[in-house]
Amino acid sequence: MSGDSKSGKWECNDALKAWVSDRLLVLLGFSSPEFVEFAIGLAKQATSAADVVGKLEEYGLAFSDDLHLFAEEIFSKVPWKVSPRKQKTYENEGGTGTGSGKAVFEDQIEFIKESMLKISKAKSELETLHEDRRTLPIYAHRDSLLKAIEEHQVLVIVGETGSGKTTQIPQYLHEAGYTKRGKVACTQPRRVAAMSVAARVSQEMDVKLGHEVGYSIRFEDYTSEKTVLKYMTDGKLLRELLGEPDLASYSVIMVDEAHERTVSTDVLFGLLKDIARFRKDIKILISSATPDASKFSDFFDCAPIYRIPGRRYPVEIQYTKAPVADYLDAAIVTVLQIHVTQPPGDILVFLTGQEEIESAEEILKHKISGFGLEIPELVICKIFSNLPTELQAKIFQPIPIGSRKVVLATNIAEASLTIDGINYVIDPGFCKIESYNPRTGMESLQVTSISKASANQRAGRSGRTGPGKCFRLYTADSYKTKFDDNTPPEIQRTNLTSVVLSLKILGIQNLLNFDFMDPPSNEALVTKVGRQMAGFPLDPMLSKMIVASDKYKCSDEVISIAAMLSVGNSIFYSPNGEQVHADHARMSFHTGNVGDHIALMNVYNSWRETNYSTQWCYENYVQVRSMRRARDIRDQLERLLERVEIELTGCPNDLQAIKKAITSGFFSHSARLQNYGSYRTVKHPRIVHIHPSSGLADNFPRWVVYHEVVLTTKEYMRNVTELKPEWLVEIAPHYYQMKDIKDA
DNA sequence: GAGCACTGC
Numbered sequence: 196m197s198g199d200s201k202s203g204k205w206e207c208n209d210a211l212k213a214w215v216s217d218r219l220l221v222l223l224g225f226s227s228p229e230f231v232e233f234a235i236g237l238a239k240q241a242t243s244a245a246d247v248v249g250k251l252e253e254y255g256l257a258f259s260d261d262l263h264l265f266a267e268e269i270f271s272k273v274p275w276k277v278s279p280r281k282q283k284t285y286e287n288e289g290g291t292g293t294g295s296g297k298a299v300f301e302d303q304i305e306f307i308k309e310s311m312l313k314i315s316k317a318k319s320e321l322e323t324l325h326e327d328r329r330t331l332p333i334y335a336h337r338d339s340l341l342k343a344i345e346e347h348q349v350l351v352i353v354g355e356t357g358s359g360k361t362t363q364i365p366q367y368l369h370e371a372g373y374t375k376r377g378k379v380a381c382t383q384p385r386r387v388a389a390m391s392v393a394a395r396v397s398q399e400m401d402v403k404l405g406h407e408v409g410y411s412i413r414f415e416d417y418t419s420e421k422t423v424l425k426y427m428t429d430g431k432l433l434r435e436l437l438g439e440p441d442l443a444s445y446s447v448i449m450v451d452e453a454h455e456r457t458v459s460t461d462v463l464f465g466l467l468k469d470i471a472r473f474r475k476d477i478k479i480l481i482s483s484a485t486p487d488a489s490k491f492s493d494f495f496d497c498a499p500i501y502r503i504p505g506r507r508y509p510v511e512i513q514y515t516k517a518p519v520a521d522y523l524d525a526a527i528v529t530v531l532q533i534h535v536t537q538p539p540g541d542i543l544v545f546l547t548g549q550e551e552i553e554s555a556e557e558i559l560k561h562k563i564s565g566f567g568l569e570i571p572e573l574v575i576c577k578i579f580s581n582l583p584t585e586l587q588a589k590i591f592q593p594i595p596i597g598s599r600k601v602v603l604a605t606n607i608a609e610a611s612l613t614i615d616g617i618n619y620v621i622d623p624g625f626c627k628i629e630s631y632n633p634r635t636g637m638e639s640l641q642v643t644s645i646s647k648a649s650a651n652q653r654a655g656r657s658g659r660t661g662p663g664k665c666f667r668l669y670t671a672d673s674y675k676t677k678f679d680d681n682t683p684p685e686i687q688r689t690n691l692t693s694v695v696l697s698l699k700i701l702g703i704q705n706l707l708n709f710d711f712m713d714p715p716s717n718e719a720l721v722t723k724v725g726r727q728m729a730g731f732p733l734d735p736m737l738s739k740m741i742v743a744s745d746k747y748k749c750s751d752e753v754i755s756i757a758a759m760l761s762v763g764n765s766i767f768y769s770p771n772g773e774q775v776h777a778d779h780a781r782m783s784f785h786t787g788n789v790g791d792h793i794a795l796m797n798v799y800n801s802w803r804e805t806n807y808s809t810q811w812c813y814e815n816y817v818q819v820r821s822m823r824r825a826r827d828i829r830d831q832l833e834r835l836l837e838r839v840e841i842e843l844t845g846c847p848n849d850l851q852a853i854k855k856a857i858t859s860g861f862f863s864h865s866a867r868l869q870n871y872g873s874y875r876t877v878k879h880p881r882i883v884h885i886h887p888s889s890g891l892a893d894n895f896p897r898w899v900v901y902h903e904v905v906l907t908t909k910e911y912m913r914n915v916t917e918l919k920p921e922w923l924v925e926i927a928p929h930y931y932q933m934k935d936i937k938d939a
Numbered sequence: 940g941a942g943c944a945c946t947g948c
Contacts, residue, residue: 580945
């Protein structure tokens with residue numbers, strides 16, 4: 196790493212990527228940015244060239260000698276990112292997982308998600324799968340399943356993880372001739388699942404990815420005219436529906452992982468039900484991993500439920516005899532108890548967030564040091580989505596034989612990520628869940644009891660590679676009486692304005708069952724502005740801001756701001772013990788009290804000036820991952836500008852123009868200063884405060900426009916910019932009159 | 940002077 200300049204480092208990375216991409220094209224006949232990341236990620240985790248081969252095999256990719264050669268080449272070329280790789284001295288000598296616990300984490304490499312993990316789950320299973328699809332549980336049901344699909348327009352399919360439904364059903368449909376009438380779509384909640392399953396199926400069918408089998412996700416469309424089996428994210432299908440409301444080019448839509456109930460799947464349900472009414476030739480398959488599928492069946496007019504058996508190891512569940520007073524304390528005690536009394540096997544603890552995980556880590560370390568050498572080594576790992584990539588690496592590293600791993604995780608380990616080698620799960624029964632009050636437009640994250648479905652999902656994480664045990668830190672009685680059956684679906688907990696906008700564009704006007712503070716007005720939707728707004732995959736207010744930037748000739752700046760805002764609040768990282776430096780770095784973008792929106796733009800521009808340097812991100816306590824995502828979104832927005840005929844224009848020195856564009860989108864989010872530093876929102880008056888992380892927190896401008904209000908310890912406005920009150924009347928005369936902005 | 944569960948277009 197020494198001596199490489201900022202740009203040099205990037206070039207080196209790009210050269211490596213280009214090389215990997217070329218090799219993949221030759222070897223597999225396909226390549227894509229995500230696949231390149233995937234391959235490099237594998238090699239980074241590997242401890243030897245043979246290890247790379249092993250990992251490739253796990254994904255069913257090492258089927259030729261050339262690929263073995265590739266493994267050796269890539270291993271020698273990939274730099275050591277985190278720490279010098281130890282030679283694998285701790286071989287898995289018949290242990291039960293301790294010492295070889297493999298963890299597969301998504302964001303290190305942006306590709307491993309649930310469906311891919313299904314494939315890599317058990318090696319023996321995978322090998323047989325690769326040899327012969329006929330050994331899958333689903334195969335015995337092939338003909339009766341096809342018969343059921345033929346007989347019913349809508350079919351609910353229940354199949355546990357590992358039954359092969361995601362990879363096999365589309366192939367069966369292809370074999371049965373459905374693809375002669377149109378494409379078969381299979382939707383996934385996560386990008387990586389769509390991508391990896393498509394790659395898998397293309398291998399099974401012995402075709403090049405992107406030909407007969409393809410995938411389509413945001414930023415990557417890997418399909419062609421030849422494509423008949425199309426894996427895609429559910430949100431992507433939703434976007435396609437805007438252009439093809441009857442889905443005429445499809446003969447079958449399979450909504451996979453429907454039990455996750457994302458907003459997109461829920462919206463798809465409603466639209467598909469409607470489409471099925473006037474397109475009698477289309478088949479709808481709803482696939483769920485939860486046994487209770489009656490809700491899906493009821494929704495689709497009592498559609499029949501088809502069950503496919505799965506494979507799973509038994510999990511022994513234990514409850515506490517009495518309620519525990521402090522679940523964090525109880526969890527730590529349980530970890531130590533398991534460590535001392537139970538046979539080998541790693542431990543997974545579900546906690547609610549970063550802060551809790553970090554304090555648990557401290558306490559555990561302290562307690563263990565008290566035991567000295569009396570007990571075997573316990574290796575502590577942590578995982579949550581905001582943890583920077585380089586710190587996630589610990590979860591991949593082999594641990595000494597005779598020691599045990601404990602993973603402190605958020606909900607990320609419940610469905611998005613699988614850690615192999617876990618035999619024990621500790622479940623305190625809580626998680627953080629988003630709630631959104633549509634009346635006030637306020638969001639909050641609150642610690643809540645989990646649902647029964649969630650508890651069972653957590654327990655199941657211990658039984659993936661062998662029989663498991665789950666220790667629930669609550670009583671059997673409270674499980675029965677206090678836990679809801681299911682987590683309320685996301686659609687009931689989140690801001691739906693962009694969903695509403697999309698549905699309105701589809702001509703669905705009657706959405707008044709929801710109570711919105713600021714529903715997009717009907718007139719906005721039939722004008723050019725409305726159509727332009729719907730062209731952007733963003734919240735309506737962000738889209739409006741971009742559309743307005745045309746008028747103020749600052750679209751170049753505004754799309755950067757929109758991209759940064761839509762990445763969310765995970766731009767900055769503040770590690771334990773370095774908060775002062777992190778704060779200082781963050782405030783350096785606020786010079787001149789420009790406001791948080793302009794500061795975000797400054798962050799983006801500074802990063803761009805370093806040629807998108809990773810090192811720059813580390814130095815400024817900025818999350819690399821978030822910045823790359825912002826860059827992707829910004830690139831997409833730039834392309835979309837052209838489509839809606841907005842010119843890309845910049846006005847780097849006219850901050851007022853940029854602020855006016857922001858105000859055009861967020862005019863309903865205005866607030867004026869009260870006494871004692873509090874603010875009052877102008878319409879629907881409410882007392883709010885500037886979030887302490889804001890660059891204007893100590894500045895108290897008289898008028899501000901804010902991105903959002905969040906409820907934490909107080910009601911805070913997050914991301915605020917100063918505005919002149921007369922702009923409100925100028926920009927949004929239908930919303931504000933002079934009396935609203937007059938001094939009281 | 941406070942805090943960021945997890946996805947996706």
